[in-house]
Amino acid sequence: MDEIETPNPKWEGSTALLVVDVQRGLEDERHYGKRNNAGCEMHIGMLLDAWRQQRWPVVFVQYDSKDEDSPLYPGTPGHHLKPVAGGERDLLVRKSASSAFVGDPDLHQWLQFHGITGVAICGIQTNMCCESTARHASDLGYETLFVLDATHTFDLKLPDGSVIPADDLARTTAAVLQHEFAQVVRTKDLVG
Numbered sequence: 001m002d003e004i005e006t007p008n009p010k011w012e013g014s015t016a017l018l019v020v021d022v023q024r025g026l027e028d029e030r031h032y033g034k035r036n037n038a039g040c041e042m043h044i045g046m047l048l049d050a051w052r053q054q055r056w057p058v059v060f061v062q063y064d065s066k067d068e069d070s071p072l073y074p075g076t077p078g079h080h081l082k083p084v085a086g087g088e089r090d091l092l093v094r095k096s097a098s099s100a101f102v103g104d105p106d107l108h109q110w111l112q113f114h115g116i117t118g119v120a121i122c123g124i125q126t127n128m129c130c131e132s133t134a135r136h137a138s139d140l141g142y143e144t145l146f147v148l149d150a151t152h153t154f155d156l157k158l159p160d161g162s163v164i165p166a167d168d169l170a171r172t173t174a175a176v177l178q179h180e181f182a183q184v185v186r187t188k189d190l191v192g
Contacts, residue, residue, distance in 0.1 A: 005113075008057075012115035015145065016057040017047055018100055018107075020123030020130050022085040023063060025071025025078020032154045036166035037126075041084045043150035043187040044122050050191045052088065057116055059091045059107065061100040063129065098132035101140065108140055118143035120190060121182075122150035126166075127173040134182045144182035147190065148174050 022044060026032060051058050062081060064074050071078035091110055095103030111119070119137045121144065123130050130151050137144045148170065156164045178184040 007114050009115075010055065011057050013117050014056055014115075015118035015120050015143065016059050016090075016111060016116050017051045018059050018061060018119050018121045018123070018133060019044060019048070019085055019089075020061045020100055020121060020133055021063045021072075021125070022060075022082050022123050023072055023078060024080050024082055025076065026124050027082075028071045028078065031071055033157070034155045034166065035152050036154075036170060037149065037152040040122075040124070040150060040152040041082065043147070045084045046187050046191050047120070047122055047147060047150055048084070048087070057090045057114065058088070059093060059100075059110075060085055060089045061093045061095060061103065061107075061123070061129075061133075064094050064096050066096055098129045099136040100129070100133040101136040111142070118145065120145040120147055120185075122147045124152055126151040126153040127156075127169045128153065131173050131177065134177055138181040145190070146174070146177050146182040146184045147187055148184050149186045 063072050065072040067073060073079060093100055093103040093105065093107050101107050119142050121130050121134050134144050134146050153166045153169050155166050156169055174184045
């Protein structure tokens with residue numbers, strides 16, 4: 001957190017939009033496999049437009065892979081944010097872990113500094129970094145919204161060679177989060 005930053009009184013009690021790992025490298029189907037939810041980026045754009053119009057806090061999260069062969073390794077084209085995740089932001093968190101709360105700068109500290117009490121989570125992947133961030137946010141006491149149609153994931157190959165389809169993974173994440181950790185919503189519930 002910048003030492004000269006002052007709390008934004010308009011954000012007291014507000015909900016920050018967390019845009020998690022919307023990076024170009026996650027378009028690499030050869031590396032990640034088949035994805036679901038072709039409308040994910042459109043919904044992220046709608047959420048960003050709504051948050052920016054209201055001047056609500058917007059946080060981008062960027063994954064810094066430690067694996068030099070990863071499409072998300074810093075300095076590679078895949079590490080860059082997708083165009084939908086361009087434009088103004090209030091904070092950029094860089095991380096090498098699954099949860100946005102384990103990054104730099106410290107997201108929890110920044111949210112507390114501004115009196116922000118809720119988070120709305122969107123991005124990639126539904127059942128990985130987005131879910132981890134939602135669980136962590138819930139554990140820290142934030143009112144947590146998980147915008148399911150503004151996330152996507154990939155088919156997951158199991159050790160026995162069978163595949164769990166991405167849509168099944170997303171449904172399972174939604175069920176687990178809704179049961180214990182977050183309110184699962186759709187973009188239309190938050191926009192318009």
